[in-house]
Amino acid sequence: MALIALSDIHFAYPGADPILRGASLNLRAGERLSVTGPNGAGKSTLLKMIVGLLTPQAGRIEIFGQERRSEADFGPVRTRVGLVFQDADDQLFCPTVAEDIAFGPLNLGKTRDEALDIVDAVLARLQLSHLRDRITHHLSGGEKRLVTLATVLAMEPEILLLDEPTNALDTENWTRLVAIVNELPQAMLLVSHDPAFRQAVAPRSLHLTDGLLMPVPG
């Protein structure tokens, strides 16, 4: 069964030309898939659609075997699909790292103590425990990126959606991110312009061009 099945998706931003014209995609359990394509081709749009932040004008979105249309349909999807945003500053909005990581688990109904346990566990797993009480806007770009991943992993998602995760990472943090991501069991959908990262994390790719997703041979 496909975890994510998009079929014949059409989408246009208001007042602009359509950017998706019949795109289709299937992601199965344990699978890792990357999406490439020129700037503005609609790659991020596709990810936002999967978590219901944008609604396609036509087409069918099926996630975890159910069709999802309304905001209410996407509520449960969001607790099981983790989206790491392109700009870490959009994602880290709490004053401290611990609070930001606890935000998701608290929304899932965990108690304060359970949430704090999750914070410590996730930070330890990513070897970021030293950042626990840091103030989020004082973090470096690389630290912010790793912390955003921690905030998403704290919710134990079944699928990870990564939007340009290697943006503005130095070599050291790049290597670290690859190591961390490759340890994860989740199915993944990766949007990245970084060929080395795609090769290391999700070699099978689809190319998004002219609003259609085409498999890349190789």
Place this chain on the structure above:
Amino acid sequence: MAHILSPRRAALAQGDEGAGWLDRIDPRSRILGASLFAVAVVACSRLEVLGLAFACSLALLLAARLPIRPTLKRMAAMDGFILFMLVLLPFTVPGEAIVTLWGFTASWQGLARAVEIALTANAVVLALMVLVGTMEPVTLGHALHALKMPERLVHLLMFSIRYIGTLREEYLRLRVAMKIRGFRPRTNWHTYRSYGYLVGMMLVRAVERSERILGAMKCRGFSGRITMLHSFRLTRADLAFGAGLCGTLAVLLLLEFGPWP
């Protein structure tokens, strides 16, 4: 213009040195203490008592070992707001004349009112700066939340703290982009228009960012509540601080409302 958004010295204290004993006092006690002090001082009107209250604030400033000049500079900034009123008061309150300027008479009573207001305002602001202004802004937010301030206001404060740096970076990036294309502010329409674009662009970007943040929050199951994790603990330092403060306030209020003439 960048100084408005500058993150430098958001709090007056410089790291952990400086206000050593102050750091050991619970932020909640410091906020409550400053508020109580403000209420008590505002209730007083005798000049001697207000002078004493101002002296107490100065003593607090010295005891906290804050950098004196920047702190007093901030206090002067507040004085700027009330300066006009202070200057006009002697001329608007009727009473015994001191001097007549261009047909307007200044009165002793008016001067006394002006001094009273200046002393009250400065005593309160100075105490507030020492007790509350030295906190890390995030701590202030947590403490206000722990004091059961309205959640929405606390969140507003927290979001401002979080994004003011990001906004500043955006502003600086736009400024650099203008500068490398030869922009130099002058007194002409081109400058005004360009600043208009700059401010407008920042607003547009801020709105777009807020939408992306809301999206990111929704993705993590946000449903209207943000839980704060920080917890505070009262210690003996707080008891000592509270006792000292109550003693001082008692003396001030006794002098003000006591049985003497």
